[in-house]
Amino acid sequence: MSKKERLVAAIENGTVIDHIPAEKTFQVVNLLQLQKLSTPVTIGYNFSSKMVGTKGIIKVSDKFFTDDEISRLSVVAPNVVLNIINDYEVVEKKKVVTPDELRSIVKCNNPKCITNNEPMDTIFHVVDKAHGILKCHYCDKEQVMDEVELV
Amino acid sequence: MFFCRSQNFPFPRFDGKKINMYLYRRKEPKHHKQNMEKHNFVNIQGLDREQLLYLIRMAQEFERHPNRELLKGKVIATLFYEPSTRTRLSFETAANRLGARVIGFTDAKVSSVSKGETLKDTILMVSNYADAIVMRHYIEGAAQYASEVAPVPIINAGDGAHQHPSQCLLDLYTICQTQGTLENLNIYLVGDLKYGRTVHSLIMAMRHFNPTFHFIAPKELAMPEEYKLYCREHGIRFEEHEAFTPDVIAKADILYMTRVQKERFSDLMEYERVKNVYILRRDMLSQARPNMRILHPLPRVNEIAYDVDESPHAYYIQQARNGLFAREAIFCHCLGISLEQIRNDRTIIR
Secondary structure (H helix, E strand, O other), rough: OOOOOOOOOOOEEEEEEEEEEEHHHHHHHOOOOHHHOOOOOEEEEEEEEEEEEEEEEEEEEOOOOOOHHHHHHOOOOOOOOOEEEEEEEEEEEEOOOOEEEEEEEOOOOOOOOOOHHOOOOOOOEEOOOOOOEEEEEEOOOOEHHHHHOOO | OEEEEOEEEEEOEEEEEEOOOOOHHHHHHHHHHHHHHOEEEEEOOOOOOOHHHHHHHHHHHHHOOOOOOOOOOOOEEEEOOOOOOOHHHHHHHHHHOOOOOOEOOOOOOHOOOHHHHHHHHHHHHHHHOOOEEEEEEOOOHHHHHHHHHHOOOOOEEEOOOOHHHHHHHHHHHHHHEEEEEEOOOOEEEEEEOOOOOHHHHHHHHHHHHHOEEEEEEEEEHHHOOOHHHHHHHHOOEEEEOOOOOOOOOOOOEEEEOOOOHHHHOOHHHHHHOOOOOOEOOOOOOOOOOOOOEEEEEOOOOOOEEEHHHOOEEEHHHHHHHHHHHHHHHHHHOOOOOHHHHHHOOOOOOO
């Protein structure tokens, strides 16, 4: 796609998060706390995509995410690609790696779990990365990553 | 006290005099040092084979001499957010028989919880007063969370339908006591295998000892898939039965009966349908092995007929007595008292 056809303006330096399933776009915004940034952020969604049908795309100027921040995306958009931009060029492509532990990202679906009854962080252990199975650190209840509710 | 930069580490000096460094440098044997550490006791699956056997050996010592002053000067808090008679009495008796004093509450309504205090604040507050906290809570994972925030050891006396590790330890102790071993036993679990936390914990604890389990339950209360998966993953043999007959239980070493717990049902119609299904009667024991013993976490409702009480196979009352010894062992484990110290104890009250 040429620059003339580009629907979202290019950024000079920063991160472009691409191939977000369109409906997950704002969850990605929340997970990365983009609303709290002071640098320019461009959010686009419902673009057609061969990979995911309709996709979202987020361009964040002058911001480079840590691996820890990126791993948070594994819950909602495990297949997104983060393009690291330097002087309008893609210098690196990063993929999401599912971490062994998710802290304060996922809500436990057991209403009798302590995490739903006390002001505290949730902790989940990823017990099966292939099938996306999470286990609550406190009540031991398991849930599937695709069906989780975010904190 | 001030420190001087001698060698690679500071030498403590007191009033200018060098303290005997031998006292500081002497290393305890590793196993002894480990035993001296304080521990939480919140779940059973976190204990390995050696730790379980170690606790059982401790409990054996307390069976020989339950009355001691090993915990003299200590204060134990028992925080019971939901009703429990035998567990609380057993913990409090264990603390008293070891010379500790006990504080606490038996009903959350009389604590600051009713004013909206968080569990964290209650635990931190009580930690100021007590050397260890025994807690029962209706919320799952409460004890684990308490153990993460408390500066003193936390002992889980049951957290909802989740864990009840002290019951599990007394079950293991009783199995070992009646069979002379924990190895290679046929253990039959009967009744409510869906909601019964004691049977779930027993499976996890017995994984170290090559058991064969038999799950006897109606379909509505069958062993949940996650525990069957656990058995497969850990190489634990199991069979499932719906029939509860003399033939089915003829090869049992341990027959572990459970109560169909009304409070675990959201549908009371379902409870009424299954509550009388699995009742053990004396005439069902005709083919039982001589070593077979019947256990039950108690209280029973009607799942063991009263004529079974007179059978030599009945062991549930003695099992409850073992709760005292198991909980004395748990207190010592949590407060850093080793088996060696218990064996060399000179505070026994005869």
